[in-house]
Amino acid sequence: xxxxxxxxxxxxxxxxxxxxxxxxxxxxxxxxxxxxxxxxxxxxxxxxxxxxxxxxxxxxxxxxxxxxxxxxxxxxxxxxxxxxxxxxxxxxxxxxxxxxxxxxxxxxxxxxxxxxxxxxxxxxxxxxxxxxxxxxxxxxxxxxxxxxxxxxxxxxxxxxxxxxxxxxxxxxxxxxxxxxxxxxxxxxxxxxxxxxxxxxxxxxxxxxxxxxxxxxxxxxxxxxxxxxxxxxxxxxxxxxxxxxxxxxxxxxxxxxxxxxxxxxxxxxxxxxxxxxxxxxxxxxxxxxxxxxxxxxxxxxxxxxxxxxxxxxxxxxxxxxxxxxxxxxxxxxxxxxxxxxxxxxxxxxxxxxxxxxxxxxxxxxxxxxxxxxxxxxxxxxxxxxxxxxxxxxxxxxxxxxxxxxxxxxxxxxxxxxxxxxxxxxxxxxxxxxxxxxxxxxxxxxxxxxxxxxxxxxxxxxxxxxxxxxxxxxxxxxxxxxxxxxxxxxxxxxxxxxxxxxxxxxxxxxxxxxxxxxxxxxxxxxxxxxxxxxxxxxxxxxx
Amino acid sequence: xxxxxxxxxxxxxxxxxxxxxxxxxxxxxxxxxxxxxxxxxxxxxxxxxxxxxxxxxxxxxxxxxxxxxxxxxxxxxxxxxxxxxxxxxxxxxxxxxxxxxxxxxxxxxxxxxx
Amino acid sequence: xxxxxxxxxxxxxxxxxxxxxxxxxxxxxxxxxxxxxxxxxxxxxxxxxxxxxxxxxxxxxxxxxxxxxxxxxxxxxxxxxxxxxxxxxxxxxxxxxx
Numbered sequence: 001x002x003x004x005x006x007x008x009x010x011x012x013x014x015x016x017x018x019x020x021x022x023x024x025x026x027x028x029x030x031x032x033x034x035x036x037x038x039x040x041x042x043x044x045x046x047x048x049x050x051x052x053x054x055x056x057x058x059x060x061x062x063x064x065x066x067x068x069x070x071x072x073x074x075x076x077x078x079x080x081x082x083x084x085x086x087x088x089x090x091x092x093x094x095x096x097x098x099x100x101x102x103x104x105x106x107x108x109x110x111x112x113x114x115x116x117x118x119x120x121x122x123x124x125x126x127x128x129x130x131x132x133x134x135x136x137x138x139x140x141x142x143x144x145x146x147x148x149x150x151x152x153x154x155x156x157x158x159x160x161x162x163x164x165x166x167x168x169x170x171x172x173x174x175x176x177x178x179x180x181x182x183x184x185x186x187x188x189x190x191x192x193x194x195x196x197x198x199x200x201x202x203x204x205x206x207x208x209x210x211x212x213x214x215x216x217x218x219x220x221x222x223x224x225x226x227x228x229x230x231x232x233x234x235x236x237x238x239x240x241x242x243x244x245x246x247x248x249x250x251x252x253x254x255x256x257x258x259x260x261x262x263x264x265x266x267x268x269x270x271x272x273x274x275x276x277x278x279x280x281x282x283x284x285x286x287x288x289x290x291x292x293x294x295x296x297x298x299x300x301x302x303x304x305x306x307x308x309x310x311x312x313x314x315x316x317x318x319x320x321x322x323x324x325x326x327x328x329x330x331x332x333x334x335x336x337x338x339x340x341x342x343x344x345x346x347x348x349x350x351x352x353x354x355x356x357x358x359x360x361x362x363x364x365x366x367x368x369x370x371x372x373x374x375x376x377x378x379x380x381x382x383x384x385x386x387x388x389x390x391x392x393x394x395x396x397x398x399x400x401x402x403x404x405x406x407x408x409x410x411x412x413x414x415x416x417x418x419x420x421x422x423x424x425x426x427x428x429x430x431x432x433x434x435x436x437x438x439x440x441x442x443x444x445x446x447x448x449x450x451x452x453x454x455x456x457x458x459x460x461x462x463x464x465x466x467x468x469x470x471x472x473x474x475x476x477x478x479x480x481x482x483x484x485x486x487x488x489x490x491x492x493x494x495x496x497x498x499x500x501x502x503x504x505x506x507x508x509x510x511x512x513x514x515x516x517x518x519x520x521x522x523x524x525x526x527x528x529x530x531x532x533x534x535x536x537x538x539x540x541x
Numbered sequence: 542x543x544x545x546x547x548x549x550x551x552x553x554x555x556x557x558x559x560x561x562x563x564x565x566x567x568x569x570x571x572x573x574x575x576x577x578x579x580x581x582x583x584x585x586x587x588x589x590x591x592x593x594x595x596x597x598x599x600x601x602x603x604x605x606x607x608x609x610x611x612x613x614x615x616x617x618x619x620x621x622x623x624x625x626x627x628x629x630x631x632x633x634x635x636x637x638x639x640x641x642x643x644x645x646x647x648x649x650x651x652x653x654x655x
Numbered sequence: 656x657x658x659x660x661x662x663x664x665x666x667x668x669x670x671x672x673x674x675x676x677x678x679x680x681x682x683x684x685x686x687x688x689x690x691x692x693x694x695x696x697x698x699x700x701x702x703x704x705x706x707x708x709x710x711x712x713x714x715x716x717x718x719x720x721x722x723x724x725x726x727x728x729x730x731x732x733x734x735x736x737x738x739x740x741x742x743x744x745x746x747x748x749x750x751x752x753x
Contacts, residue, residue, distance in 0.1 A: 008723040154711070155718055162719075172559050172618070174626040193618045196611045203711065210707045217688045218703045301604040336701040339708070342604070351605060355544050359612030366615065 006163055013159040017374050018399070020152040022406030025371045027146060029410060031131035031201075032364030035349055035357055036499070037124030038083045043499040044421045045118035046482035052491070053080035054111040058261045058279060061087045064113050065281075066258075068106060076103075077279040080110045081296055082354050085495060087113075094285055121421055122432040126439075127414070132208075135436065143212040150205045156374075157198055160191060177516070180380040187373040190366040197363035198370070204347035207340065258289060259322040267324070268293040268315050281319060289319030298351040301342040302333055354494075372407045379403060401450040401458070408462040409446030411510065415469025416442035418503075422480040463514035471507025474500040543600035547593045547610065551617035554589025557582045559621060590614065668727045676721035679734035683717050684710030686741040693748040 017024075033040060042048060054060070061077040069075060072091035080087060087108040096102055107116045129135070134142040171192040174185045191198065206213070211220035261279065268276050277296025283289050294314040303313065316326035333341060345351055349360045379400050386392045420438035428434055450458040477500055478484030488497040561582035597613060598606035684707075691706030698705075717734055724730035 004725070005723050009719070012719070012722045151711070151714065154715055158715055158719065172555075172562075172622045172625050174622050176626055189619065189622050193622070194615045197615065203708075206711045207704075207708060210704065214685060214688055214703075214707055214710070217685050217692070218707060299602050299605065301608065334698070334701050336698075336705045340704045346608065356601075356605070356609050356612065359609060359616060362616050362619075363612055366619070 009159040009162040013156055013163050014378065016152040016159070017156045017371075018378050020149040021371055021375045021378075022402060023145070023149045024153050025368065025375065025407055026410055027131050027149060028364065028368040028371055029414070030127040032361060032368055033414070034124060034128035034131055035352075035361045035364060036502075037128045039495045039499055040124030040127070041121065042084060042086075042495055043477065043482070044121045044123050044418070046422070046477070046480060047118045048086050048107060048116055049481075049483035049488075049496060051080075051086045051109040051116065052111050052493075053085055057087055057110050058265055058276070060110075060113045061089060061108065061279070062258065062261050062281075064108055064115075065089060065091065068115070069104070071285075073283070073285055075279075075281040075284065079275075079277055079279065079296075081275075081277055083495065085493065086110055086116065119426050120431040122435045126417075126432075126436055132205075135440070140212060143209055147206070147209040147213050150202055150209065153198075153202045154206065157191075157195075157202060161195075164188065180377070183373045183376045183380060187370060187377055190370040190373070194363045194366035194370070197360075198367055200343070200346055201364075201367065204343035207343050208347060258291070258319050259317075261291070264291060264293060264317050264322055268295070271315060271327075272313055274299070283319075287320075290325070291317045291319045293317070297353060298345075301345050301351065302338045303351070375399075375403050375407060400455045402447070404450035404455050404458045404462060405443070405447030408459065408466060409443055409450065411466045412446050412462055412469065413439050413443035415466055415473075418473055419469060419476060422476050422482075460514045460518035463510050463517060467507045467510035467514055469507070470503045470510060473503035473507070543596040544609070544613070547596040547600070548613045548617055550589050550593035550596070551610075551614045552621060554586050554591075554593060555614075555618045555621045556586075557589055558586030559625060561586060593617075671727050672721045672724075672730050675731050675734050676718040679721065679731075679738060680714040680717035683734070683738050683741065684714045686738060686745065687713055690741060690745055690748065693745065696749075 057079050058077070061079070062075075065072075065075045065077070068089070069091040071093065073094040073096070074092055076090040078084065078088040078090075087110050089106045089108060090103045092103040107118055108114065109116055126135075132143065132146050133139055134145065137145070171189055174182070174189055176182050178185075211218060258281070265276050272295040275296050276293045278294040280292040280294070281289060282292065292314050298313070315324060317323065318325050349357060352360060379396070382396055386396060417435060417439040420435045424431060424434055424438075446462055449462065453461065474485045476482075477496075483491075483493060483496050485497060485500045488494075488500065561579045593613070594606075594610050597610040600606065601609050687710045688703060688706035691709065692702045695702040695705070720733055721730045724733055
């Protein structure tokens with residue numbers, strides 16, 4: 001019975017993994033890149049690369065908004081952060097509904113306050129949206145598809161752990177250049193070492209799809225406004241010194257009737273113990289405008305609620321006197337709500353500082369590699385058997401080719417997407433859509449190529465192309481008006497340098513893989529080996 | 542700096558754990574590990590891993606610190622796995638210990654300095 | 656592979672088990688949500704969330720059962736009986752009777 005149970009779990013692991021493997025690979029890869037979606041979007045808008053955060057960003061932004069949008073009802077300012085070097089402005093006219101797409105926007109150079117005109121791009125947001133809503137499908141349908149894949153992932157993880165209990169003893173083992181055994185080692189290592197991440201990301205993914213997946217028993221809330229920041233009972237506080245007096249300094253001067261923002265920022269940062277990330281000015285057309293300062297990041301997993309957005313720590317000030325009129329009440333969450341909030345927060349990593357963001361990214365890469373190597377394993381395990389039998393079933397050949405298109409082809413398509421961002425004319429109409437079209441066009445071509453050339457040749461060729469596309473990104477960036485790698489490193493602009501360096505490293509990894517698959521030793525995974533591999537080394541199956 | 546300290550402590554912990562495993566111990570020196578050394582390395586390994594939790598929590602607070610620690614441990618273990626596979630093929634054996642030693646020294650020096 | 660030929664019988668068995676896993680699992684997950692909602696009527700969203708999380712886990716358990724049970728018969732009844740039981744619980748709980 002014990003052996004029977006393990007065997008049936010191996011079967012479940014194999015087939016749930018294979019059937020939804022390509023989709024899961026795409027979800028993992030694009031979702032992993034989406035941890036850096038703001039950084040990627042910045043990279044994709046070279047017009048913004050010259051902006052360097054200065055000390056007076058807040059005052060500068062307030063001053064510029066008074067010029068640009070004096071008749072607005074409310075302003076929102078996103079200050080430069082470790083993820084962004086620009087000041088992003090949003091304002092809405094009186095009576096305008098709040099929502100993701102409403103209002104008018106502008107991007108400012110953080111030092112000069114000059115309005116910048118970035119190119120239209122689908123940016124990192126496309127990869128982010130794709131990872132849970134795909135593209136071009138009805139929203140709910142796409143969510144169902146990804147939701148089903150997520151459940152398959154959950155099952156594959158559970159059955160994988162049950163099947164391969166002994167991998168926990170051997171998880172440091174990676175034997176390179178050994179064909180199938182190398183794939184297996186890498187599959188085990190990325191699975192076991194990042195297991196907490198895999199379980200978290202999969203289960204929280206399901207929970208985030210809760211309203212999609214239980215339409216019959218759970219009523220979805222209406223899609224409404226983002227949560228309002230700190231709407232609480234007034235709590236008269238002693239006004240911090242300095243903001244009633246006359247205007248202070250040249251840049252620190254508040255426009256119109258608003259109080260200077262500088263002292264409020266200092267009060268808020270002292271209270272938060274962390275920088276202010278966002279400024280909102282509300283009721284601008286009333287005699288009592290209010291200023292809400294929100295902290296950047298969070299110090300606990302439940303501080304932001306599950307929904308992300310602006311629900312974090314915030315302080316509300318009277319806009320004319322600078323008096324503190326409200327602080328958010330301490331969050332009181334039930335245990336269930338806390339778990340729910342923590343899962344949502346973990347999945348999105350909105351709280352993450354640069355360190356954590358890289359840890360999430362690396363774990364995501366681990367998950368991507370796990371799914372990819374799992375797909376190769378399916379092929380390489382069967383290759384020997386079919387070689388002995390002297391025939392290759394058409395299903396096997398299909399999987400072999402889809403593996404190339406689904407794994408390397410997608411990587412090539414993402415590379416091409418970045419190149420399209422720089423090479424398409426800047427004033428192209430519907431430019432963002434054209435970028436996305438290049439992405440899907442290249443992906444389709446890569447799949448076609450895999451079928452025309454056969455896996456043995458398609459592997460190294462596509463890996464080589466992916467290597468060139470990714471390793472070439474720093475050069476492309478420098479050649480098409482972006483901040484070049486030498487300068488960004490010297491300036492300490494690690495957002496842009498980080499994207500360039502990550503692309504370069506990715507390119508080198510693809511180059512290594514291209515060389516490995518081009519040599520006969522590992523081409524065995526694509527072409528059946530002469531000698532049967534030793535079955536005792538392969539757990540499961 | 543605390544995050545580096547956590548990372549290198551986790552790395553050192555995993556390295557000790559690897560040395561307590563017969564397969565990886567053989568990479569270090571031929572022959573089976575003695576019972577005593579196995580216990581010793583196991584203790585050191587779990588000790589190191591446990592210790593690496595402290596700087597993570599000190600730096601990030603409890604809930605985020607635990608999350609970060611899991612991520613750091615993943616990255617540390619993966620780096621060690623790669624280092625071990627290098628040891629098998631090309632590099633001299635001492636290389637496993639180098640990142641841990643360098644990291645811990647640097648982190649300690651920096652935390653003492655400021 | 657775990658299940659040797661005869662091919663056709665094998666395929667039918669797999670199809671039945673897959674159907675039991677998917678349909679039975681989904682039914683059970685939904686039932687659990689409603690049971691939790693009924694059991695914690697004052698908790699509103701929390702009950703739905705808790706139920707949903709339990710439902711996901713239960714779906715996985717059902718799927719694992721469906722593919723690991725010794726016989727196809729056992730796989731199906733092992734899902735149908737607990738589902739029936741959950742339905743009964745639902746009828747007994749206050750606010751039920753639907």
